[in-house]
Structures are given as structure tokens and as C-alpha cells.
Amino acid sequence: MWMTNVVALCLLALVASAEDKKLSSHATTLADKSANLAFSLYNKMAKEKGIENILISPVVVASSLGMVALGGKSSTASQVKKVLSADNLKDEHLHAGLSELLSDVSDAKTRNTTWKINNRLYGPSSVSFADDFVKNSKKHYNYDHSKINIRD
Numbered sequence: 001m002w003m004t005n006v007v008a009l010c011l012l013a014l015v016a017s018a019e020d021k022k023l024s025s026h027a028t029t030l031a032d033k034s035a036n037l038a039f040s041l042y043n044k045m046a047k048e049k050g051i052e053n054i055l056i057s058p059v060v061v062a063s064s065l066g067m068v069a070l071g072g073k074s075s076t077a078s079q080v081k082k083v084l085s086a087d088n089l090k091d092e093h094l095h096a097g098l099s100e101l102l103s104d105v106s107d108a109k110t111r112n113t114t115w116k117i118n119n120r121l122y123g124p125s126s127v128s129f130a131d132d133f134v135k136n137s138k139k140h141y142n143y144d145h146s147k148i149n150i151r152d
């Protein structure tokens with residue numbers, strides 16, 4: 001259990017250590033909430049599987065949920081915000097905060113390490129993604145979209 005606390009402290013220090021740039025209140029809230037969610041997931045998985053060697057990225061989990069909220073709209077978006085414990089955030093603050101958090105974590109100028117987070121969303125070739133969704137998912141989450149032939 002002490003290892004979980006050490007990992008939690010390191011992850012929170014990593015997110016909060018930006019010296020030149022302060023995160024917005026939305027991004028800071030989402031950093032805390034996503035870390036709590038990741039540790040909750042870790043604890044649940046460790047208990048169920050009986051192993052401790054599990055790696056979960058709070059930022060990737062939160063941004064993936066943010067993408068679900070972006071594409072799912074009203075009831076799905078509210079469920080995602082509930083999972084992230086961010087019920088009080090407006091949708092635009094959720095996406096802007098997660099975008100800021102992703103940018104901050106992967107900014108090599110702010111840190112001594114470089115994190116590369118690559119995301120891609122695949123969909124069947126018979127379905128077109130809504131233009132607004134494509135534009136906003138690229139803007140906030142840097143997601144690329146690809147169509148694949150699922151039937152072959």
C-alpha cells in the first residue's frame with residue numbers, strides 16, 4: 001500500500017510541477033479527479049486480480065472519458081462527468097481542462113522528460129464521423145480519426 005501512496009505523490013507532483021505556467025482551475029481539478037479515479041481503478045484491479053504490477057495513466061483515462069463525453073452528448077456526458085467527479089463542470093470546461101492537462105503533461109519544455117501521447121479513433125468505413133466531433137476531438141484531445149473495413 002505504501003507503494004501506491006508513493007506513485008500517487010509522484011504523479012501529482014508531475015502534473016503540478018509546471019514552474020513557468022500555472023494550470024487553470026478546471027485543469028487542476030481534473031488532474032486531482034483523474035488521479036483519484038486512476039488510483040480507485042488500480043485498487044479495484046489489484047484486489048480482483050491479486051497483483052500489484054499495474055500501470056494506469058490518469059491523464060489517458062480521463063482524456064479517453066472526455067472523448068466519450070464529447071461524442072456521446074447529454075446523458076453520456078453527464079455520466080462521464082460523474083465518473084470523473086466533475087459534475088459541476090460545464091462541458092466546454094471539461095474539454096478545455098482536459099486539453100490543457102494533456103498539453104501540460106506532454107510539454108517537454110516544462111519537464112525533464114518527454115511524454116508522447118498518441119490517440120486514434122477507429123470507426124467502420126460505412127460510418128462518417130460528425131464534422132463537429134472530428135474538429136473538437138482533434139482540438140481538445142489531439143485524436144486522429146481513421147476508417148477501417150470491419151467486415152473483412
